[in-house]
Amino acid sequence: MAKIVISFLGTGNYQEAEYTWDARTYRTRFFPAAVAQWIKPDRLYVLLTDEARNHPNWASLQAELTNQQIEYQDITIPNGSSESELWEIFERLVGLPQEDDEITLDITHGFRSLPALALLAMVYLRIVKQVNLRHIFYGAYEARASNSSTEPSVARVPTFELTPFVTLLEWASAADQFLNTGNSTVLGKLLNERNKKLWKDEGAQPRTLQRLGNGLTTLSEIIASLRAREVPTAASNLVSALRDAEEEVRTYLPPAVPILENVRKAYEPLATPVRANQLERPEDIRSHLRVQWELLQKYIRWKQWVQAVTLAREWVVTLLCWRCEQPVLDKEVRESVAKHLNPTSEADKKEIKQDTDYLKDLDEAEKASFTGVWGRLGQLRNDIAHCGMRRDQRSAEDAIGQIENLTSILEPLAQQIKD
Template sequence: MKLISFLGIANYQTANYVWRGQEHTTRFFPDAAAHFLQPVQTLICATPTVQKHANLHELIAQLTEANVAHEIVPIPEGHNEADLWEIFKALTNAVAEGETVAFDVTHSFRSLPFLAFLAVAYLQAAKKVRVERVLYGAWEARDENNHSPVFDLTPFVTLLDWLTATNRFVETGDGQALANLLRAGMPPGIQMRDDLMARTLGHNLKSAAEAIESVSLALRVTRPIEAMQSAAQLAETLAQATPGIQERAKPFQILAERVVTEYGQFAVENPTDEPSLRDGLRRQLQMVEWYIKRRHIVQAATLAREWIVSTLCLRFGEPMFDYTEGRKYVEGALNNAAERRKKAPRTIEPSRCDEPLEALPCAETLSKLWGQMIELRNDIAHVGMKSSPKHAALLKQKVEAMYPQLLELANVLLPSDSE
């Protein structure tokens, strides 16, 4: 592990720094940090002014005496924006891909702490660097015995991870990164085996991770029934996991409400039960819009087609979840209606749903939309492997144009309970 520290020209006072049962007396916290963390190398970021100052010479002498390998990382004074970019570059270049690092921001000054935190986030994402610790030696918080505490700022670094993962889940539906962070907060296996509280804590965090994964996966593979069930369980599961989140995943405690709000719109506890079918279809239409807004065009087109069939199954009293006994007759009637309206229709095979479909006030609109849906679905399903495939942008445009028509159909086919 590398330790990256900073040094200034202030008149640092001697303090007895205390961290996790260890103590070390020194003027310079980089010396204490090296004692606590035992890095393979300590990097001291120093401006030209610091490089000439007695502070650096004294710190180097202390590190040398303690047999701590060290290196000076030259950085500019930071008088302008160009300097700040050079400092950022120096910090990120000092670490190789995949390395483990710790940061000490105690003697950093002006904007350096901010740049250090940004460097941490950048290194994690761009170089897959593992950040072991971010420490601050709080000399100003010393007690009457001159014992100065050391603040572990590492959990605050993970705020960016939690924010990024939550945004990814809310904006795209991919909850894997968020689930991984929750699992990372679980106590070690041995601790969970021997300690009931740790076991309960781990179980709650695992349940929260699984609930997020369940909703995420159901949406990504277009499983609306499963998505509605999982969304209904999500709020309850996260509420039960609150003690664990408060203790081991504090940043998510604030973000959890956003997750529940986003996916609560799809929540139906028993979507296949007869009393819930109408509500479930309304939620599925919301899913179509959700997919479109996130540019999940394949899922939007797939669900939109099945939504039309499901809605007519409910309208005609056909089994919604049985293709052989219900859905195939509705699909047959839709195909027939679209075929009849062609200039040169082919021979059609009658369906028992032909008559009720043609009796609908929206039969013309429905037939036209279904014809477009067939063409769109076939183009998507064959992944453009034909002589004249539609461009992706055009497919997106067509799916977006269909959604207002679906809303109009819903007003006719799924009137509110009060109507």
């Protein structure tokens, strides 16, 4: 892993100033020299146009870097006067670091759109090359103050740390992923990274952020892997973690406040204190059926088609077990209930005659509703489960259309678990 700095240099009339960062100071005309002094990089890349290369600024900066014994490399870039030139600059920026490099970006002497382009390049690099974006610096000369009464001409210039703004873009991207897919693992990762940075680099000691980050990841993994009866407890734990972390989120992660509020609204309907192994009392089973009904609708909204079909089938079996007061987690009972709904062979029909009649307590309309829904659902589920490896497979468009209509198909049965 190399420690690198990426800077820009233009043709401006840069004035000597005393740049400050934390408790450090450095007097120079060129902010890249201050960054080099503070960071001590393995490599310093200076991006400049042909005009900047031929300007006295470049010769002066080279002399200063050589005096500091900083290894540097100049990178020629176009003026950025067209879209194609901007893409060329972007490609050169993202081509500089290697995977796992630690980057400090200095945008102080960048001109026109270069600072914005560089920020976007850093977001891209964090995702594609897994680089560690350590700092984004801006030497804010416009925020200068007089250094002292003895040298009023030498300004004292603060250095702004802009890294959180890149993190903000990542939070926005993670939020978009969650809202569209239900996957909150990236949000969990960002929370845990922020928590680690607070403890390691900023001297803060948050107590609730890690639990919240882990809760987001855990619930997302449970939902993705169709652990339906684990969802209520995991959702309850997450809602509790969100409530406990509210103050620390507002303190350390203000941009995440509205994002995590959306998370709470999405997951709160899935939260119930009934544990995964508490599926014996009818009221507990009914509670789980309600949660799974909510989850089914979310799978459809999130376009998780396979999960939606798989859950829908098991939900119908659980619903009938509940109606017939049968153990919902007994494998043999569930298989027998499925055969009652749709006997597919003479052996199935014979077994049903010898077995309990699970439909005996239902009136004719209810029986018709269960068996009708089961028939439509079974065809769709088999088509999905066999991955289309049949001569008469549905088209993807047809399968998705039917999955999107699942809640309408199941709604007559869902009325039984509603108040």
